[in-house]
Amino acid sequence: MDLNTVRTFVAAADAGQFQEAAADLAVTQQAVSKRIAALERNLGVRLFTRTPRGAELTIDGQAFLPHARELLRVAERAVASVRTGSRPLRVDVIASRSAQSGLMRGFHRAHPEIELDVVMLFDIETAVAAIRSGAIDVSFRAVGMPGRPLPEDIESVQVLDEALQLLTGPAHELAHARSVTLTQLAAHRIWMPGIVSGTEWAAYYDDLVAEFGLTIEATGPNFGSDALLDTIADTPALATFMGEHTRLVWPADHGLRRIPVTDPTPVYPHSLLWHHDNPHPALATLRAHLAAAAASHDAAETWAPDWATPRSASRP
Amino acid sequence: MDLNTVRTFVAAADAGQFQEAAADLAVTQQAVSKRIAALERNLGVRLFTRTPRGAELTIDGQAFLPHARELLRVAERAVASVRTGSRPLRVDVIASRSAQSGLMRGFHRAHPEIELDVVMLFDIETAVAAIRSGAIDVSFRAVGMPGRPLPEDIESVQVLDEALQLLTGPAHELAHARSVTLTQLAAHRIWMPGIVSGTEWAAYYDDLVAEFGLTIEATGPNFGSDALLDTIADTPALATFMGEHTRLVWPADHGLRRIPVTDPTPVYPHSLLWHHDNPHPALATLRAHLAAAAASHDAAETWAPDWATPRSASRP
DNA sequence: CTGTGGCCACAACGAACAGTTGTACTCGTA
DNA sequence: TACGAGTACAACTGTTCGTTGTGGCCACAG
Numbered sequence: 001m002d003l004n005t006v007r008t009f010v011a012a013a014d015a016g017q018f019q020e021a022a023a024d025l026a027v028t029q030q031a032v033s034k035r036i037a038a039l040e041r042n043l044g045v046r047l048f049t050r051t052p053r054g055a056e057l058t059i060d061g062q063a064f065l066p067h068a069r070e071l072l073r074v075a076e077r078a079v080a081s082v083r084t085g086s087r088p089l090r091v092d093v094i095a096s097r098s099a100q101s102g103l104m105r106g107f108h109r110a111h112p113e114i115e116l117d118v119v120m121l122f123d124i125e126t127a128v129a130a131i132r133s134g135a136i137d138v139s140f141r142a143v144g145m146p147g148r149p150l151p152e153d154i155e156s157v158q159v160l161d162e163a164l165q166l167l168t169g170p171a172h173e174l175a176h177a178r179s180v181t182l183t184q185l186a187a188h189r190i191w192m193p194g195i196v197s198g199t200e201w202a203a204y205y206d207d208l209v210a211e212f213g214l215t216i217e218a219t220g221p222n223f224g225s226d227a228l229l230d231t232i233a234d235t236p237a238l239a240t241f242m243g244e245h246t247r248l249v250w251p252a253d254h255g256l257r258r259i260p261v262t263d264p265t266p267v268y269p270h271s272l273l274w275h276h277d278n279p280h281p282a283l284a285t286l287r288a289h290l291a292a293a294a295a296s297h298d299a300a301e302t303w304a305p306d307w308a309t310p311r312s313a314s315r316p
Numbered sequence: 317m318d319l320n321t322v323r324t325f326v327a328a329a330d331a332g333q334f335q336e337a338a339a340d341l342a343v344t345q346q347a348v349s350k351r352i353a354a355l356e357r358n359l360g361v362r363l364f365t366r367t368p369r370g371a372e373l374t375i376d377g378q379a380f381l382p383h384a385r386e387l388l389r390v391a392e393r394a395v396a397s398v399r400t401g402s403r404p405l406r407v408d409v410i411a412s413r414s415a416q417s418g419l420m421r422g423f424h425r426a427h428p429e430i431e432l433d434v435v436m437l438f439d440i441e442t443a444v445a446a447i448r449s450g451a452i453d454v455s456f457r458a459v460g461m462p463g464r465p466l467p468e469d470i471e472s473v474q475v476l477d478e479a480l481q482l483l484t485g486p487a488h489e490l491a492h493a494r495s496v497t498l499t500q501l502a503a504h505r506i507w508m509p510g511i512v513s514g515t516e517w518a519a520y521y522d523d524l525v526a527e528f529g530l531t532i533e534a535t536g537p538n539f540g541s542d543a544l545l546d547t548i549a550d551t552p553a554l555a556t557f558m559g560e561h562t563r564l565v566w567p568a569d570h571g572l573r574r575i576p577v578t579d580p581t582p583v584y585p586h587s588l589l590w591h592h593d594n595p596h597p598a599l600a601t602l603r604a605h606l607a608a609a610a611a612s613h614d615a616a617e618t619w620a621p622d623w624a625t626p627r628s629a630s631r632p
Numbered sequence: 633c634t635g636t637g638g639c640c641a642c643a644a645c646g647a648a649c650a651g652t653t654g655t656a657c658t659c660g661t662a
Numbered sequence: 663t664a665c666g667a668g669t670a671c672a673a674c675t676g677t678t679c680g681t682t683g684t685g686g687c688c689a690c691a692g
Binding site for chain 3: 663665667669671672673674675678679680681682686687688691
Binding site: 333334335348349353366369370 | 638639640641642
């Protein structure tokens with residue numbers, strides 16, 4: 001099916017005749033007739049009843065018409081999503097189920113008229129480059145990684161401290177613990193495949209490991225979130241970290257358990273990054289929304305890397 | 317833009333390489349390469365970065381991908397809307413802003429997973445023929461019109477009595493009346509262009525006119541609801557009838573006034589019609605929903621044609 | 633350093649498609 | 663009965679699309 005054909009159908013339906021639709025589309029009446037005939041052949045139903053003074057929609061045509069209009073609307077938005085200048089706000093998040101996605105969902109609920117496109121870049125370096133080149137408008141990242149100061153033209157504001165939880169299967173030794181301390185975790189295997197050194201998230205976990213003597217295994221390729229959860233659920237000796245706001249999509253939860261970590265609670269710091277010259281009108285709205293939504297976390301007994309927090313982190 | 321091209325883009329994005337996408341689509345790798353290149357040329361952006369072991373999405377490609385998927389979903393639904401067998405429930409209503417549309421909106425809110433297609437047929441005769449031929453599943457109509465008994469295979473149930481109101485412009489003599497009686501209205505001009513004799517709605521107003529000695533002018537062609545409202549708003553001597561649940565779409569309401577009609581209140585009877593053999597699974601759901609939503613109108617001092625009401629109508 | 637495998641792009645060719653012009657048909661109307 | 667308005671069919675043509683064949687690039691192994 002061709003969108004030009006759909007456009008022709010809508011034009012003919014609006015005009016009530018092929019001739020006028022042809023004039024609107026700057027083609028001949030015969031071309032419209034052939035396009036409609038081809039569409040009818042493809043769909044297997046008659047869309048118009050031809051009359052001596054025009055063409056009017058059949059019942060099938062009436063039913064098809066709103067879908068055709070919707071198709072053109074969606075196509076319009078699709079093209080707009082890659083149009084330079086006045087395109088939707090383009091947001092980089094770490095993962096589709098991360099807390100950042102939750103923030104964006106909240107923003108979308110508050111401002112449904114603002115068009116958004118969400119992408120997932122590799123790390124903060126890629127994100128900063130994309131922001132500076134204009135490829136994206138904003139990014140949620142942990143900033144302050146040692147040796148990687150933000151360029152002058154990038155602004156940032158911390159928007160969310162997300163507590164990490166331990167995720168275990170039902171047979172794990174800690175499966176029924178109400179909470180666990182970071183020190184206790186030193187005795188357990190933590191598995192986080194897919195960590196790539198040099199990224200800001202790797203730096204976060206490097207600091208966490210160094211500070212509390214944890215064992216984090218990053219072995220094995222990352223087969224995706226599903227495979228990870230599958231293994232965690234089936235392996236009693238393995239556990240992993242997961243943000244408190246991360247949404248698990250898992251059939252009947254598979255017996256997975258989330259266990260709060262305390263004394264201190266490790267928190268992953270999410271900051272919003274943007275170019276100080278970015279003129280996108282939705283950017284100001286997003287910043288205002290996040291500023292209003294933030295400021296609700298108690299900083300008692302939490303841990304984050306030194307480089308990640310403007311305020312001094314509490315230590316055990 | 318061609319949907320085949322979009323499908324190719326999605327396949328390539330999912331596969332991560334053109335070769336595998338080509339195999340999935342049963343074309344050659346070169347064809348995929350050309351399609352993607354054409355799409356990129358049309359959009360004016362690069363969608364993939366070609367690497368020696370595949371192709372991965374650019375940021376623009378990542379932003380475009382969900383729109384492409386949505387496009388395919390909508391196209392799928394569009395095709396399904398005219399597919400014989402297991403297509404969306406097809407509903408005939410009198411007008412897009414009528415109370416019937418309100419009922420269907422309520423049904424859609426209660427059952428958002430049920431696909432609906434709304435069409436507007438000419439009169440009950442057309443609707444019954446469409447129901448019997450299977451072209452539509454259900455229709456909202458006033459049944460019982462003299463000389464037009466429902467065929468044996470059509471079932472119906474009354475679902476809504478909609479009170480009629482008088483619609484006037486701000487300069488109309490009755491513009492500030494809190495209500496008006498049917499008897500009073502005999503002295504005023506009621507204008508309802510587009511009434512076609514032989515239809516069930518014409519029969520309704522014929523009976524109303526005959527019973528209360530009203531003057532309803534049906535002169536002039538029907539230029540649509542907007543033109544009607546425009547004229548009503550600007551002409552002090554004209555008024556028209558409008559269902560209490562009819563939604564007016566009018567910039568700042570233009571000073572239009574709705575005045576309740578009493579002693580008695582004329583009500584337009586909406587019945588649901590369907591073929592007793594119709595196997596569509598959504599039909600039973602709709603009937604149950606309407607049965608639950610109905611049964612909330614007080615029959616005190618209302619009027620409807622004899623033929624339209626099973627129970628005897630109250631008379632002045 | 634070189635051979636090899638995997639993958640993408642370019643070129644040339646043939647088939648299919650889409651659009652144009654010209655013409656015939658139908659129906660309502662003067 | 664002729665005419666006007668509108669659509670469908672036929673023949674022709676230019677373009678597009680997909681195929682085969684080929685070359686280039688990069689990673690990896692020997």
